[in-house]
Amino acid sequence: xxxxxxxxxxxxxxxxxxxxxxxxxxxxxxxxxxxxxxxxxxxxxxxxxxxxxxxxxxxxxxxxxxxxxxxxxxxxxxxxxxxxxxxxxxxxxxxxxxxxxxxxxxxxxxxxxxxxxxxxxxxxx
Numbered sequence: 001x002x003x004x005x006x007x008x009x010x011x012x013x014x015x016x017x018x019x020x021x022x023x024x025x026x027x028x029x030x031x032x033x034x035x036x037x038x039x040x041x042x043x044x045x046x047x048x049x050x051x052x053x054x055x056x057x058x059x060x061x062x063x064x065x066x067x068x069x070x071x072x073x074x075x076x077x078x079x080x081x082x083x084x085x086x087x088x089x090x091x092x093x094x095x096x097x098x099x100x101x102x103x104x105x106x107x108x109x110x111x112x113x114x115x116x117x118x119x120x121x122x123x124x125x
Contacts, residue, residue, distance in 0.1 A: 001097035006107075015073050017086060017109035018043035050116050054123050061124065078105060082119045083112035 019026075020043040025036030055065040066072060077083065086109040092098025099107040 001092075001099065005097070012105070012107055014107075014110040015070065016047060016083060016111050017113050018046045019113070047114060050114050050119065053116070054119060057120060058123060063124075066123065073111065077119065077122060078111040080118075080122055082115050082122050083110075084115055085112040 020038050020040060022036055022038035025038040026042045026046075027034055028037050051066065051069065058065055085103060086101045086106075087103055088101055089108065090098040090100050091108040101108040105111050
């Protein structure tokens, strides 16, 4: 997208991605009805739940919880390949311009979607 549409000198984001589309949305119950939801409001709790499970495994093993994740994501997990790299698509929701997914970290999907078994193996090593 045009550089006037984002801060080109600031921190890059997102760090990671998770299923956020409504075509294969998350099933939730609200007001007695089931519905599909998506977007960041659905994807963030998925990733947070995985981190909670990682921390639970660490604590059970007598190890310290992860704490602030960004150093681990960028220095350890991303380079170790514990995310499924998303290499196609854009984050424009079909309207206007957006960022394109590419190999490795990109501003559309970060390092990609979490591979929980690989993340668990890495944190427990």
